[in-house]
Amino acid sequence: MRRDDLADLAAVVAVARAGSFTKAARTLGLSQSALSQIVSRAEARFELRLLTRTTRSVAPTEAGERLIAALGPVLDDLDAVVASLRDLRDNPSGTIRVTAVEHAVWTILRPALATILSDHPNLNVEVTLDYGIADVVADRFDAGIRLGGEVEKDMVAVRVGPDIPMAIVGSPAYFDRHPQPLEPFDLRHHRAINLRLPTSGTVNPWRMMESGRESRVRVEGQLQFGALAPIVDAALDGLGLAYVPRDMVDEPLRTRRLISVLDSFTTDLPGYHLYYPSRRHASAGFRLFVETLRYPRKVKKSAFRTSAQTD
16 A cells, blocks of 8 residues: 555544544644545545535445445554654653663762652663673663773764772782782783683773883782672682772771772773764654763762672
């Protein structure tokens, strides 16, 4: 069926349901004469009378009744879909799919979502934890959260967090066996607990600052993980040095279960950015999501806890 045929038949159904050309024309935003011409055109095309007209009323013929019974529910479904799309545009609802690293989930997403989800019960957020550089279009995500320097140039990028202070930490038991490093060169004598990056298949380099210049140091070790929380736990167990965001180890540093080293050489990482492919025609839910995460935020941050930390 051609698109014009469907539009004409939809007009016939509208007239039959309204029982009046005048009422149907008002609903469709057409003149009465234009609507009459559309109905006549449909009847001529199918060589069947679909509506019986009198000066006082309009009623469907047998052919018209069959048309309404078959096409009416389809048109109702289409109207419902269109209405739901308008609601998605105007009201925060639907599902937002996001890819993020777990540190960003705890420090950026978790406190922000506490406000969004409680205030908007029809909005859902699905989060996938991943340290790879996700292609949000190919992987059907609405957005991703990564460090500023990792965002592709063709993406819209919105800063959602401050720069991230880093720390190199080890347990007292580890330093009983290994002298504390005094400069980055000393790290060659230590064992690292490394973060493995799934996209490149390599370990995450440690960013160090020496004589005003940043370098990236790869420290060898026996342990690798695909997330930061188990790296902190392994450091607490004395299995090596960990290079992690400082806010992940505030509590064990305060209680001396971990000791930070090379503080004057560690440099902050660029803050997290939300990235997505286009600003155009975003849903109300996604617009709310972006504006809530935009840095600086007004919501209170929640402390990051590893499995080894207790309330």
